[in-house]
Amino acid sequence: MSSTPPTPVSSDNTSDTSDTSDTSETTSVTSSAPARPWAAVLSLAGATFCVVTTEMLPVGLLTALGDGLRVSAGTAGLALTLPGLVAAVTAPLLPVAVRRADRRRVLCALLLLLAAADLLSALAPGIVVLLAARALVGVCIGGVWAVAAGLAVRLVPAASVARATSVVFSGIAVASVLGVPAGTFLGEAAGWRWAFVAPAGLAVAVAAALAAALPPLPAERPVSLRELGALAASPRLRRGLLAIGLLVTGHFAAYTYVRPVLERVPGLGPGQIGPLLLGYGLVGVVGTFVAGALAARDPRRTFCSLTVALASVMALLVPAQGSPPASAGLLLVWGFLYGGVSVSAQTWLSAAVPRSAREAASALVAGLFNTAIALGAFTGGRLSDTLGPTAPLLLAATLSLTALPTHPPDSAG
Numbered sequence: 555m556s557s558t559p560p561t562p563v564s565s566d567n568t569s570d571t572s573d574t575s576d577t578s579e580t581t582s583v584t585s586s587a588p589a590r591p592w593a594a595v596l597s598l599a600g601a602t603f604c605v606v607t608t609e610m611l612p613v614g615l616l617t618a619l620g621d622g623l624r625v626s627a628g629t630a631g632l633a634l635t636l637p638g639l640v641a642a643v644t645a646p647l648l649p650v651a652v653r654r655a656d657r658r659r660v661l662c663a664l665l666l667l668l669a670a671a672d673l674l675s676a677l678a679p680g681i682v683v684l685l686a687a688r689a690l691v692g693v694c695i696g697g698v699w700a701v702a703a704g705l706a707v708r709l710v711p712a713a714s715v716a717r718a719t720s721v722v723f724s725g726i727a728v729a730s731v732l733g734v735p736a737g738t739f740l741g742e743a744a745g746w747r748w749a750f751v752a753p754a755g756l757a758v759a760v761a762a763a764l765a766a767a768l769p770p771l772p773a774e775r776p777v778s779l780r781e782l783g784a785l786a787a788s789p790r791l792r793r794g795l796l797a798i799g800l801l802v803t804g805h806f807a808a809y810t811y812v813r814p815v816l817e818r819v820p821g822l823g824p825g826q827i828g829p830l831l832l833g834y835g836l837v838g839v840v841g842t843f844v845a846g847a848l849a850a851r852d853p854r855r856t857f858c859s860l861t862v863a864l865a866s867v868m869a870l871l872v873p874a875q876g877s878p879p880a881s882a883g884l885l886l887v888w889g890f891l892y893g894g895v896s897v898s899a900q901t902w903l904s905a906a907v908p909r910s911a912r913e914a915a916s917a918l919v920a921g922l923f924n925t926a927i928a929l930g931a932f933t934g935g936r937l938s939d940t941l942g943p944t945a946p947l948l949l950a951a952t953l954s955l956t957a958l959p960t961h962p963p964d965s966a967g
Contacts, residue, residue: 590767591709591710591714591718592710592718592721593763593767594709594767594768594769595706595709595710595718595721595722596721596763596767597760597763597764597766597767597768598661598702598705598706598709598721598722598725598764598768599721599722599724599725599728600725600760600763600764601661601664601665601698601702601725601760601764602698602699602702602722602723602725602726602729603725603728603729603733603760604665604668604698604725604753604756604757604760605668605691605694605695605698605699606695606725606726606729606730606733607729607733607734607737607753607756608668608671608672608691608694608695608753608757609634609637609638609641609691609695610634610729610730610733610734611733611734611737611738611749611750611753612630612631612633612634613634613734613738614734614735614737614738614741615737615738615741615746615749616630616631616633616634617630618741618742618745618746619633619684619746622745622746622747623678623680623681623684625681629681630681632681632685632688633675633684633685633688635928635931636685636688636689636692637688637689637691637692637695638692638695638924638927638928639692639924639925639928640689640691640692640693640695640696641692641693641695641696641699641920641921641924642696642921642922642924642925642928643696643921644692644693644695644696644697644700644921645695645696645697645699645700645917645918645920645921645924646700646782646917646918646920646921647696647917648693648696648697648700648701648917649700649701649777649913649914649917650777650779650782652773653773653777654772654773655773656770656771656772656773657701657705657768657771657772657773658764658765658768658769658770658771660697660701661698661701661702661761661764661768662761662764662765664693664694664697664698664701665694665698665757665758665760665761665764666757666758666761667690667693667694668690668691668694668753668754668757669754669755669757669758669761670690670754671687671688671690671691671694672687672691672750672751672753672754672757673750673751673754674686674687674690675687675688675691675750676747676748676750676751676754677747695924696920696921696924699916699920699923700913700916700917700920700921701913701916702722703722703723703900703916703919703920704900704903704912704913704915704916705722705771706718706719706721706722707719707912708771709768709769715850716846716847716849716850716901717843717846717847719846719897719900719901720842720843720845720846720847720897723842723846723896723897723900724839724842724843726838726842726896727835727836727838727839727841727842727893728835728839730834730835730838731832731835731836731838731839733753735832736752737749737752737753740752773913777913777914777917781911781914782914782917782918785907785911785914785915785918786918790906791906791907791915794902794903794906795918795919795922796957797857797861797957797958798895798899798919798922798923798926798957799922799925799926799957800953800954800956800957801860801861801864801895801953801954801957802895802922802923802926802927802930803926803929803930803933803953804864804868804930804949804950804951804952804953804954804957805864805892805895805930805950805954806926806927806929806930806931806934807930807931807933807934807937807946807949807950807953808868808930808934808946808947808949808950809888809892810930810931810934810935810946811934811935811938811943811946812885813827813831814938814943815871815875815943815944815947816830816881816885818875818943819875819876819877819878819881820876820878821878822878822881822882826878826882830882830885830886831885833885833886833889834885834886834888834889835889836889837886837887837889837890837893838889838890838892838893839893840890840893841889841890841891841892841893841894842893842894842896842897844890844894845860845893845894845895845897845898846894846897846898846901848894848898849894849897849898849901849902850901853898853901853902853905853906854902856894856898856901856902857895857898857899857902858958860891860892860894860895860898861954861955861957861958862954862955862958863887863891864888864891864892864895864950864954865950865951865952865954865955865958866951867884867887867888867891868888868947868948868950868951868954869947869948869951870884871884871885871888871944871947872944872947872948875944896923899919900916900919903915903916903919933946933949934946934949934950937949
């Protein structure tokens with residue numbers, strides 16, 4: 555098994571973040587290659603699927619949650635907001651907390667904690683207990699993304715890293731396509747409490763799969779708060795993080811409230827919107843793998859192209875509201891393009907930072923993503939309420955274009 559990062563065609567791997575590596579602290583580690591590397595990669599995809607499904611599950615259960623716990627829908631909505639905020643804090647701090655712990659054991663522990671949090675959610679007698687359980691979910695989300703996002707490079711040969719990274723990140727889109735709708739269906743059929751029991755069982759199964767499929771994965775080096783601060787302060791990495799933050803904030807400002815936009819399109823009723831959103835998720839899976847292949851050759855250019863294309867699509871959705879075919883087509887293109895954002899960002903980071911800083915960089919991005927999700931959803935809601943449902947689309951297009959000049963240059967110079 556090759557333990558070297560994917561080879562980029564640009565010179566991003568000569569990043570000035572190299573000065574953040576504290577060679578005196580670097581620990582030489584070895585890990586045996588998994589007997590079945592793709593089983594190991596699929597187990598990581600299962601972990602990302604679990605955390606995203608559990609994170610987004612309340613979206614389809616808000617009314618039932620509010621009725622069952624005797625709170626308003628807005629209060630029940632905290633079950634969705636809180637995990638993202640906790641994950642934003644946990645993602646950069648958990649690698650510091652676990653330091654030298656074997657990453658296989660860390661992931662297994664996080665999946666078992668996720669199962670416990672889901673069971674506590676199912677048994678919650680009131681909103682306070684539910685929110686405490688959802689805070690634990692946030693710990694799991696941040697931890698899994700911080701640790702799992704950069705592990706593909708340690709599991710498969712260098713030539714297969716881009717495809718393996720795409721598989722890991724496909725858990726996001728598959729959760730949107732299968733996990734969340736299945737949980738919503740179960741909640742409608744058997745009650746919202748059973749909708750939390752099912753992912754608890756799945757999390758236990760994935761923890762067992764991780765234990766069986768992953769090899770020992772000792773920390774390549776302990777992550778410190780000093781290293782996180784140094785990475786965040788690096789000019790080139792800071793520009794890249796800003797670009798990612800602007801793009802993701804804009805996306806969630808618009809996508810969280812895309813349903814009201816579609817409802818204003820003549821001829822698009824609830825019977826058509828549901829399948830369209832399902833199609834959005836399906837093409838997102840395809841986009842993850844296409845962008846992963848392109849990012850393996852030039853991650854910076856791939857991410858930059860996605861930024862321009864997403865800005866164009868979201869802006870065009872405003873005048874396209876009078877045409878159902880145009881609106882539907884643009885929504886599907888949007889899904890395809892956004893499916894490539896996470897994998898291209900992660901691939902770029904693997905090329906832009908030293909090997910010893912990969913996990914720290916992944917932790918920063920995981921925290922940034924969750925912060926951007928919460929900020930985007932909040933900002934989009936305020937704009938939608940005050941200026942109408944198309945305002946978040948225009949904000950998203952503007953933020954995406956604003957992100958373009960922040961992309962790091964091809965060379966460190």
